[in-house]
Amino acid sequence: MMKLGLTGSIGMGKSTVAAMFRDACVPVFDADAEVHKLQGPGGALLPAIEAAFPGTTGPAGIDRTALGAAVFGDDAALARLEAIVHPAVAAAREAFLAEHEDAPLIVLDIPLLFEKAGWRDVDRIVVVSAPPEVQRARVLARPGMTEARFEAILARQTPDAEKRARADHVVPTGGSIEATRAAVQALIACLASSQGR
Known part of the structure; x- marks a missing residue:
């Protein structure tokens, strides 16, 4: 099994690229989706989060606005x-790896791959990247996003240029969806040939 770490800064199109890997029948572990599940209605982490941050959970799960206010800055x-x-996400990832142990290629979609040292647990790193002006336009179009919030998020992330320099592969997402999909398909083919398939 080759473990591919997929990452990219906010607004770079990582979720879109992860979906393209899924469409190509490559198993993808989505760390963010796992967090949403653990923090959603009836999620396993709600009691611990409520105990640590009172008033941040309810029947619908985490109140993202309240929790964000409790931890932001x-x-x-x-x-x-x-x-x-x-630790809960790590346990879910281990279960995913066990479930797909026969797959020749799997993707671990980890937003903070470099920031939280997840790069140590993968065989190759793919960074999703778009020009800064494309990134900014995408992020500022999100509901509730402000320039200040965007800048604060960027400040916590490894700069895109550094991510690209540390990557084994870069998938550009500044052009058309078709161009991005072609880049993903070419990468899968390249990785398959490197494994002798």
Whole structure:
């Protein structure tokens, strides 16, 4: 099995690229989706998060606005939240790997691959990247996003240029969807040939 770490800064199109791998029948573990499940209605992490951050959960799961307000700009609070979330996501990832142990290629979609040292657990790294002006336009078009929030998020992420420099492969997403899909398909073919398939 080749473990491919997929990452990219906010607004770069990582989710779109992950879906393209899925469409090509490559198993994808989506760390963000797992977090949403763990924090959604009836999610396993709700009691621990409510205990640590009272008033941030309810019948619909996490109140993202309230939890965001509780941890935004507070490194200690964010570390407390991560100490609750990260072990649960790691356990889910291990279950995913066991379930797909016969797959020749799997993708681990990890937003903070470099920031949280997830790069150590993969065989190759794919970075999804678009020009800064495309990234900015995409992110600022999101509901509730502001320039200040965008800049704060960027400040916590490894710069795109550094990610690209550390990547084994870069998938450009600044052009058409078709061009991106072609790049993903070419990458899958390249990885398959490197495995002798």
